Amino acid sequence: MINLFLLGLPGAGKGTVSEQIVDKYHLTHISTGDMFREAMANETKVGLEAKSYIDKGDLVPDEVTARLVEERLGQPDIKEGYILDGFPRTIVQAELLEEITKKLNKPLTNVISLEVKEDTLVNRLSARFMCKKCGATYNKITKMPKVVGTCDRCGSHEFYQREDDKPEVVKNRLQVNEKMNTPLKDYYQKNGILSVVDGEQTPEKVFESVDAVLSK
Template structure:
């Protein structure tokens, strides 16, 4: 069983490589954003607790997010393992996750960090756009829809750029994320779990390097 955390700044390519890992290893991709949406839609106890913070425009406390992760990791679809995306973001969350994984008996097998320099990330993020209907992500540099103006996933025709992907916002966003990301890498390096992969390479080469790490286990 492969239980994996993917680290990397926004634009590093975590979403692209996650899709390939899921296809090959049949892991369950757990995104915190999706988790919040599902738990709130299903009106689970933790989902309603999270909603009470979100509705007031407040950040969801770490302990509530951790409860949500634990709820998700206990679901029966996680047979072959999981990829955690968006959690943990801080060392405090990483410590909470250690407790969760011990309770659900699903130890981490790998933590992989996709490292990309700041200028490349700014270019990638500034070129990113999304389908207004289903949220599928595209990129003017690397991933245009197969049919121009039509979403590959849902067939929608309306696209938009996230406010935080606009060039003037991107640099600050990367600096904030780097401050959170660096201590996390140190945390997992000390545990002997961290592998750093060059995210500047083509998506094919990034996946080949990542696959080599996962297939060792």
């Protein structure tokens, strides 16, 4: 069984490689954003607790997020393993995750860090734009709509660029994320489960490298 945590700065290609891993290994992809939305929509006890913080504009405390992760990892669809995306973000969260996964007997087997140079990430993220209607994400360099000016998913013709995808904002965001990622890499390096993959390669080559780690 593969239980994976993917690390990488925004724009490193975590979304793309996650899809490829799910296709090949049938892992359950767990994104913290989706998990929050699902728990709040289903009005689970911990979902409602998280919502009470979000509605006030407060950060959801680590303990509540951890309970949400525990609830999600305990669900029956996680037969083949899982990919965690967006959690843990801090050492405290990593320690909480370790306790949860021990309790559920679903410990992390791999942590893969996708490494990409800052300049490449700035170029990639600044090229990103989205469909105004359905939120589908495109990229001027790597993923244009199949028909120019028309969203593949919903057929809308209106697109926009998020404020946080503008170059000056992107640089700042990357530096903040790098500060958070470095301690996590050290933590998992010490635990002996960290592998580093060159995210500068083509998406196909990135997946080959990730696949080589996972198939060991």
